Amino acid sequence: GENVEQHPSTLSVQEGDSAVIKCTYSDSASNYFPWYKQELGKGPQLIIDIRSNVGEKKDQRIAVTLNKTAKHFSLHITETQPEDSAVYFCAASNEKLTFGTGTRLTIIP
Amino acid sequence: GAGVSQTPSNKVTEKGKYVELRCDPISGHTALYWYRQSLGQGPEFLIYFQGTGAADDSGLPNDRFFAVRPEGSVSTLKIQRTERGDSAVYLCASSLSLGEKLFFGSGTQLSVL
Numbered sequence: 078g079e080n081v082e083q084h085p086s087t088l089s090v091q092e093g094d095s096a097v098i099k100c101t102y103s104d105s106a107s108n109y110f111p112w113y114k115q116e117l118g119k120g121p122q123l124i125i126d127i128r129s130n131v132g133e134k135k136d137q138r139i140a141v142t143l144n145k146t147a148k149h150f151s152l153h154i155t156e157t158q159p160e161d162s163a164v165y166f167c168a169a170s171n172e173k174l175t176f177g178t179g180t181r182l183t184i185i186p
Numbered sequence: 187g188a189g190v191s192q193t194p195s196n197k198v199t200e201k202g203k204y205v206e207l208r209c210d211p212i213s214g215h216t217a218l219y220w221y222r223q224s225l226g227q228g229p230e231f232l233i234y235f236q237g238t239g240a241a242d243d244s245g246l247p248n249d250r251f252f253a254v255r256p257e258g259s260v261s262t263l264k265i266q267r268t269e270r271g272d273s274a275v276y277l278c279a280s281s282l283s284l285g286e287k288l289f290f291g292s293g294t295q296l297s298v299l
Contacts, residue, residue: 120290175227
């Protein structure tokens with residue numbers, strides 16, 4: 078089955094700086110790669126996703142890149158704000174999502 | 187419209203008891219998923235439905251766990267003879283169809299004492 082690894086497990090960034098979270102996956106059949114943000118006591122919220130026929134996607138301050146050959150994908154958040162503080166999960170999917178172990182992002186004001 | 191709704195939000199039970207967790211998906215979503223999330227971990231897949239049938243139940247940990255979706259909308263996750271190790275947040279998600287974006291509910295925090 079699919080195995081997704083995520084790094085780093087914790088990340089502290091000064092407000093206004095950029096944050097990068099990286100994931101690798103094992104199953105070459107995976108073709109959908111979403112990112113979720115989870116705040117305390119809430120369910121994961123989809124923030125951006127990318128499919129395997131695309132190398133990069135951007136939505137305002139958030140971007141995701143995908144390298145299918147290396148089985149790597151990354152989340153980039155620019156101009157970070159305090160409200161970006163949360164746990165972020167990457168996931169990979171063929172039919173069902175397999176999640177990474179999460180990154181706790183803290184934005185320092 | 188309304189998002190995925192899960193009830194109860196919290197459930198405390200004693201070891202050995204039976205529990206039912208309910209999920210109301212987004213209206214019109216044909217695919218429904220159950221995940222389990224332990225503290226500090228990512229969600230782990232349990233089972234998903236396409237319509238009324240369980241398309242993949244490979245994530246259910248053992249035969250104490252069972253899920254149904256009799257009319258292709260609301261789903262119930264059933265856990266028999268609960269154990270302390272079953273304590274976790276149980277998340278439900280739905281998507282328009284298989285392979286589309288998943289939208290999660292807020293989860294049910296299950297505590298087995």
